[in-house]
Amino acid sequence: MKQQICILGSTGSIGTQALDVIRQHNDLYEVYCLTANNRVDQLAAQAHEFKPAAVVIANEAHYGRLKELLSDEPDIKVYAGAAALEQIVEAQPVDMVLAAMVGYAGLAPTIRAIKARKKICLANKETLVVAGELITRLAMEYHAPILPVDSEHSAIFQCLVGEDMNEVEKLLLTCSGGPFRNFTAEQLAHVTAADALRHPTWDMGAKITIDSATLMNKGFEVMEAKWLFGIPADKIQVLIHPQSVVHSAVQYADGAVKAQLGVPDMRLPIQYAFSFPQRLHLDGPRLDLFSRPLEFFEPDMRKFKCLALAYEALNKGGNMACILNASNEVVNAAFREDRCSFLAMADIIERTMQRATFIEAPDYEAYVATDAEARRIAAEML
Ligand code: NAD
Ligand code: MG
DSSP states (O other): OOEEEEEETTTSHHHHHHHHHHHHTTTTEEEEEEEESSOHHHHHHHHHHHOOSEEEESSGGGHHHHHHHTTTOTTSEEEESHHHHHHHTTOTTOOEEEEOOOSGGGHHHHHHHHHTTOEEEEOOTHHHHHHHHHHHHHHHHTTOOEEEOSHHHHHHHHHHTTOTTSOEEEEEEEEOOOTTTTOOHHHHTTOOHHHHTOOSSOOOOHHHHHHHHHTHHHHHHHHHHHHHHTOOGGGEEEEEOTTOOEEEEEEETTSOEEEEEOOSOTHHHHHHHHHTTSOOOOOSOOOOTTSSOOOOBOOOTTTSHHHHHHHHHHHHOTTHHHHHHHHHHHHHHHHHTTSSOHHHHHHHHHHHHHHSOOOSSOOHHHHHHHHHHHHHHHHHHO
8 A cells, every 4th residue: 555645835845855755656655635835837737747636725816727727637636725735634545744835834734634643744844943842742642753854853863763762962963054154244244135045055945045044944953853852952962064964963871973974865854754664765876975074163153143042932932932933934035035134134033032922831822823923023123
C-alpha cells in the first residue's frame, strides 16, 4: 500500500522539492491532495502530473480558473478557501501531511491534521513559533508524530536516533549567517530586498530568505528545536557556519558530538521525514569534504537584533513568540515591497513586543487574537 500524502503549499520551494522526492519514489508514495494560495496554473500542472484525489486553492478568487484548468480531470475534486484547506487534511485516506505553507496560515490546518491523528512532516516552523506549547501538547494527546523537515532539525533528529536513553548536554544549531554576515551596521542600513534575496547557500521561498538575512529564522529555529526535542533554550547554541555542510549536531553527556553533514539539498530532510526510520536512495551530488575548510563563528546579536528578540520572546514565554511572529510577518512583507528598511524591521518588532497585550497562558483563541492585534500594531508603525 502506497502512503497517501497531503501537501499543504505544493507550489512553494519545499512543496516542489517534496514532489520531486515523490516522483523518485512513486512505488512508495502517492499524492492525495495538493494545495496552494495563488499559483493556480502551477497547481493545475502539478495536478495533471500527480493525479491527486483533490486540490485546494486557498484564495477563492482563483476557484473558477482552477476548475476550468482541470475540466479534463473529472476524478480530481476541486475546492477553494481556508476552510476547505483545513478540512482536506482530515480525509480518511491521508497518511501524512506535509505542512509546507509559509507563515501563521499553517497553524490551523496543522492543528486539524494533528487532531485527525495524521503523521505531520513539519516544514512550517511558524506553527511551533506561534503555538509550540499547544502543538506539542496536542501531538502527545492525539498520538500524532511530528517529523522535522527543517534541515537543522532533521539533522538533530538524525543524531538522536538510537540515543533515547542518553542525556543530551546541548544542541549545536548551525546557521549560514545569511548574505550580510560580514556587513557593518552602516552597510546594513542600506541593504535592499534584492540583496537579501540572494542567499549564499540555500534556494528558498522569499519570506524565509529575508528571515535568514535578519537571523530571525535562526531565532525561530531555536524555538522550533526547544519544542520538537524538549530541550531548554540555554542548552541550544547557535553557530555561524558559512559553508552549510554541518547541518547541526548534538553533544551528549560524555562529550561526544554527533553531527549530520551533507550538501545543502532540502530533498534529503523532506524524504527522511517521509521514510523515517528507513533511508531511501536520493539522486544528486554527494558531499566532497576535500572541497573547502569548515568554519564556525559566534553570532553577533547586537548587529542581528532579531536573534536577540527571539531569545527575549522565548524567555518571556506566553504569547510573546506569537507577537514576535506576527510583527515579523508584517515587516518582512513590507521590506520585500520596499516599505520598510532592513534595520527598521527589528525596531518595529521590538516596539510591537512592548505594546501588544501579554497573555501568560494562551489558548488557541488567544493566539488568534494576539496575531491580529500584533499585526495591527506593527502595520501602524510602518
Ligand atoms: P514558499 O513561499 O516557496 O511557498 C509557500 C507555499 O505556501 C506556496 O505553495 C503557497 O501557495 C502556500 N501558501 C502561502 N500562503 C498561504 C495561505 N495563506 N494559505 C494557503 N497556502 C499558502 O515557501 P517555502 O520556502 O517553501 O517555505 C515553506 C515553509 O517551510 C515555511 O514555513 C518555511 O519557513 C519552511 N522552510 C522552508 C525551507 C526552504 O528551504 N524553503 C527550509 C526550512 C523550512
Ligand atoms: Mg533551517
